[in-house]
Amino acid sequence: MVTEFILIGLSEHPRAQAVFFGFLLMAYLISLLGNSLIITLTIADPRLHNPMYFFLCVLSSIDLIITSNTVPEVLANCLLFMPTISFYRCLVQMYVGLFLVSTECVLLAIMAYDRFAAICQPLHYMQIMSWKLCVSLVSASVALSFLITLITVLLQPTDFCGHYIINHFVCELQSFLKLACSDTRVSELFMQMSSLLILIPPFGFIVVTYGRIALAVLRIRSTWGRKKAFSTCSSHLTVVSIFYGAIMIMYLKPQQKSPSEEEKIISVMYGALTPMLNPLIYSLRNRDVKGAFWKVVSRKR
Template identity: 80%
Template sequence: MSPVSDNFWRHGNMEDYRRDKPENVMGPPNETVVTEFILIGLSEHPQAQAVFFPFLLMAYLISFLGNSLIVILIIADSHLHSPMYFFLCILSSVDLILSNNALPEILVNCFFDRPTINFYRCLIQMYVGLFLVSTECVLLAIMAYDRFAAICQPLHYMQIMSWRLCISLVTVSMAFCFVVTLITVLLQPTDFCGRNIINHFACELQSFLKLACSDTRASELFMHISSLFLLIPPFGFIVVTYGRIGLAVLRIRSTQGRKKAFSTCSSHLTVVSVFYGTIMIMYLKPQAKSTSDQDKVISLMYGVLTPVLNPVIYSLRNRDVKGAFWKVFGREMSK
């Protein structure tokens, strides 16, 4: 453990440590090498952490089981081999990896007074999370276009959403997000001057950059520019697309069909608003010098809550998915 870490825990909380730390505790930049990070999380609020744990555990189980079930059903049932369920399968796969990237470690850390994470494990967790969240930003916009084609141009749906186009859209979006993540890795700061205390539940880019004592202006500028491109255009496209879907729904003569379509669209927009809204608050607002407890909770909204809501909103209420469930698992239970 570095001298910075021991000094912090001796003071008992972050604010006291920042105020009272001696000037020479970090030493010259190259003398103290950071090999691990301390994750603060809610360790300063043990009562809140006790309430926090069962909520996170339930969220993880629902996300893991729900998204795993969707992936299995879509692969196993040939009736679900359509563009819409192809995108749902990709979305569930992304959410499944995202929920397993940091959440199990956060749950385990609730039992430790001084949770730590290896330096390279921290980098992997941070950049895998960045790639997955970026991919989901673009993927939700692609899924909105798929629903627009299905509802507004049903007779030409299969011609518009050909398998070649579907695979190309997913491949290009993932390649773009990979390039964004790779550039972020190349701009990563190298000097931390012994600072290894991350005021967060997991390794997160903003909190990570705040530890650096080298120049981070290029990293921060690229983070803001990439956030603008990954958040504003997809979210704007989704809003416009669902607006056109809403106009098409109004022309449906059946009251029941109109109500069902509005229910589906409103639930989709709710998930999208929670996901994009919380990320925009995190990455488009002016950055403070330190991470607040409010920032930690907001990050959980898109990192934990969205993978829980996606399978419920997009798939598990769907009649075709329910039919596939009884078809696949009912056959197994009857053997």
């Protein structure tokens, strides 16, 4: 009976692992500081109590848990020769990550709709994005992600015939399924179907929504206004492309027997890079957030 797994990250490439450790530590500290700051400011400043910052607060909370779920353990494992993880800790890490990443996929689409309503229907924005609708949308995304995660858990293989080496930095679902001795065809089929459901429609919706936003921005007479709007939209699309692109490469392409070193690095992009970039691009450059920050700082003096 398998009671623990051995995780193989970049242990065969010590120099690359040292560089990876430095990058991951920097990304984690920035993510921790940035997302915690956004959550604190959104709660503390009444001026940020609107739908846009409500969604940003939820996004920061998800990113904070995603990084804390895996990154500290990966950092510690970089210092060990043969890092291990218990069977049940592996399951928790894997399914918590699946639930949170699925929720964020849907949430990013909701945030794109929020920006569309704010830019294209500014006079009716608060009527369209009522608090009841905002809470309902977030609750629906959480419920859908929980349902997908629950079914994945129920379809989890139960037989492991002594295979205990996971060729990854963390417990990742595809690598985990490859170790099973029991039939995993149903699990793999559901994983492919759920990946298509949770990735393609939200990503397509985001692209179409930002396309409509771009058309609306082109109608703005002010050159400065157009430049600012395009800068914001392009930044958002960059983060979305990194997040969705990394996940699509991991879960929608034909599966190999063992993940390559490049694929393992790509998986870190949506687990560490996007949680670092989200607060920098979505919020910390925002004038209202900067104002809230200096207001909190001045209170403490």
